[in-house]
Amino acid sequence: MNFLMTRIFAEAGVSEEGLEKIASIIRTRSLEQGEYLFRQGDTAPNLYLIRNGLAKMSYITSDGKEFVKSFLPEGSFAGSLIAQMENCETTFSIVCLEPVEVEIVPFRAVQKLFERDPAALDFGFRFFQALALKKEKREYSFLCLAPEERYQWFLKENPTLADRVTKADIARYLGITPVALSRIRRRMKEPVNSMT
Amino acid sequence: MNFLMTRIFAEAGVSEEGLEKIASIIRTRSLEQGEYLFRQGDTAPNLYLIRNGLAKMSYITSDGKEFVKSFLPEGSFAGSLIAQMENCETTFSIVCLEPVEVEIVPFRAVQKLFERDPAALDFGFRFFQALALKKEKREYSFLCLAPEERYQWFLKENPTLADRVTKADIARYLGITPVALSRIRRRMKEPVNSMT
DNA sequence: CATGGTGATTAACCCAAGTTAATTCCATCC
DNA sequence: GGATGGAATTAACTTGGGTTAATCACCATG
Structure with missing residues (x-):
């Protein structure tokens, strides 16, 4: 099976054994438009990578209003930072706007990869640095x-x-x-x- | 000299030589209330650590309105992600709300430390992960x-x-x-x- | 005690977004 | 072709923030 995730990790310089380990754990899912990858309140300790299609992450407030946190076109990594770092339920949902193929890996497996492979850790570092910059720009747009x-x-x-x-x-x-x-x-x- | 930055890096497990290297490069500055650490549009390719006092990061729009990006109490790391990653001018200013003592290190030196010391890279990874989470929460507050x-x-x-x-x-x-x-x-x- | 000066509040008016509901537009399907 | 349903727009009204300017409270200073 040819995974997008392993391709990306390979380009980042991750070792062969690391790649094989991850490849052995990746699950894939196909979802119809309207289907949920997970729902707000679920425990979803996974890293997702959208292979194809389009999804959205959105918050539902207590009075039923929806707000879109982010759109997820093909190539997007997704997951709940809070679920990962603070080990609690997700605070938002991911729902498909088009039919979606997604690769799924438990956070634990990725964390282990980070611990064992310096190239993977470097990739993670750059990933979160870029994410912080992206969020900072969105903050700017709301603030100013x-x-x-x-x-x-x-x-x-x-x-x-x-x-x-x-x-x-x-x-x-x-x-x-x-x-x-x-x-x-x-x-x-x-x-x-x-x-x- | 007893630097706060080296203390933090030491707790993160950074090697002795890495610590000495950084310590040899750190500059410190004392600023009065109202003084600027840098101004929007400056090139400020540095990492700052507030030792004492309080500062704010703020955007000034073209029509002169000010918006506060973040407050920086003692212990805060600060710097312009854009200046660091895209090598351009800062998009905001940092001005002191109280008298401030700050430690200053060029980004290049920190990057070298990340490249050479896995413990430092791991610290950087966790730092940006936490930053992304913080920005995500602020995004939530604006959005919802x-x-x-x-x-x-x-x-x-x-x-x-x-x-x-x-x-x-x-x-x-x-x-x-x-x-x-x-x-x-x-x-x-x-x-x-x-x-x- | 008077004098500034700053921060915070208040007032008055305007305007843009929220809310609810109706309407238009289109694509689809029987 | 007519019916159905979703997306987008429009209308009418309410609400709450922006703007400008005045006022108030407090504190430092002469």
Whole structure:
């Protein structure tokens, strides 16, 4: 079986034995659109790698509102940091927006790989460094940008995603309601009206 | 000289030679309240460790508005991820809210330590993992919480900070104006008015 | 005691997002 | 072709933050 995860680890310089060990543990799953990889509150101590398709991570608040934490196109690693580090239930769900093929490995196995293989640890280091930078940029967009600017930023950063997901999911990703996003889009279409 | 940074690295299991190497490079600075460690747009390819005092990282937008990215009490590591990873200018400033003593090391020196000492790399791995988790929680607060809830969350997570910084800086940390925070505080004080 | 100066609050007004509900648009399916 | 259902938009109204400016409280300083 040709796993995407082992290919990525191999490119990172992980040793043959490390690769074989991981390859022997990887499970794969195929999911339909609408199916859940896991649900908020589940224990999901796994690292996921999306091979194909598109999914979203989202929070559901106590009063039933949904907010999209992140979109997961093919090639995305996913998993619950909290579940991994603090050993508790996941605080969000992952649901498929398109049919998905995913590779699944328990966190424990990855951790062991990190402990034994310096190249793997270096990969993990760079992975989390990049993740922190990504989250920092999203923090910036929430902290400093108005909803309309945030939408334009999203379009610029995710040109391909924009037409694979619904407007409603984009709104929930931006932290606003679908109605508000629709109004923003109308404002953006309107002629600038510099004079009449 | 007894550095805080070498103490932390020593606890992480970094080798003697690594510690000595770093100790030989550390510079220290003392800053008054109001002084800048660096300004938005500077090149600041350094890792900072706040020994004493309190500082804040903040973005200034093109129209002059300030937003507080993070508060830095004693023991905080700080630096610009973007400056480090993408080798460009900093996108925010660090200014002291109290007199500050800080230890300064070039990123290059830390990177070399990571390359040569597995214990150091492991420390870096865990550092960025924890940073990513922290940013994820802040992302959650912006995405899912209303300003008032965000303020209550801040008070709960930072009980000691709340009375070391001004209300205006708390507001700018929450992404709202000082006026809005003042209104929120009044609402929170108001009797619940369950009956008249 | 008067004088600044700063931080915090308040007031008044405007505007954008939330809410609820209706409507339009399209793709699909029988 | 008509019915169904989801996505997107629109409308009408409410609510809460932004803006500007005034006021208040407190403290340091002359």
